[in-house]
Amino acid sequence: MNNFIYAARPLITDFLGSIFFAVLLAINVEASVAAGIGIAVSIGVILVQVALRKALAALQWASLALVLLAGAATMLTHDPRFVMIKPTLIYIVLGLVMLRRGWMTRYIPPIAVGHIEDVAIGFGYVWSALMFATAAANFAVAMWFTSFWVAFVGIIPMASKALLFAIQYVASRTIVRRRMLAQRATASEGVTLSHAVGAAAE
Numbered sequence: 001m002n003n004f005i006y007a008a009r010p011l012i013t014d015f016l017g018s019i020f021f022a023v024l025l026a027i028n029v030e031a032s033v034a035a036g037i038g039i040a041v042s043i044g045v046i047l048v049q050v051a052l053r054k055a056l057a058a059l060q061w062a063s064l065a066l067v068l069l070a071g072a073a074t075m076l077t078h079d080p081r082f083v084m085i086k087p088t089l090i091y092i093v094l095g096l097v098m099l100r101r102g103w104m105t106r107y108i109p110p111i112a113v114g115h116i117e118d119v120a121i122g123f124g125y126v127w128s129a130l131m132f133a134t135a136a137a138n139f140a141v142a143m144w145f146t147s148f149w150v151a152f153v154g155i156i157p158m159a160s161k162a163l164l165f166a167i168q169y170v171a172s173r174t175i176v177r178r179r180m181l182a183q184r185a186t187a188s189e190g191v192t193l194s195h196a197v198g199a200a201a202e
Helices: 002-026 031-051 058-077 086-097 103-107 117-144 146-201
Strands: none
Touching: 002 031, 002 146, 031 058, 058 086, 086 117, 103 117, 117 146
16 A cells, blocks of 8 residues: 555645646646646645655655656647646556555455455556556547547546446455355355264264
């Protein structure tokens, strides 16, 4: 879970700045102005965290540097695509972190421990694949379907994650129940057989 949080922090840090940038583009604010405001908001988020004495991960500083570079490029060229492709790089980092085998097993609740580790490992790779797919989709939309980027970034990433989470929750819960029932049935059969053997011996 620590690795997941570590990788996800840049997304959280950039969230407000990205929202401001996307909303301003949606209401037809000039790209360089929207980028400047997005940069200011992102820096503001970092300053608030520093003021609260919260530790900043290396990825957060790297993400801020990326915001500054992409924003500066957008302001100089008036091309919003420099900022639009930034989420692609963040999703790639998340996808790489999630390739680590078993990273999701730390999410398993105590009652399910010993019943669903293999499923959690499998879904860990599925989440990684989703990150890479989102990165590719964001890059494609930003580069070739720029006018649809605001709608894309506001809907698809969150909707796809919510859908996968729901699928994983239902599947995991169902599998755990079946395995626990099967384990209890096996244990019950063992006790019955033991009693039968004991009775026959008497």
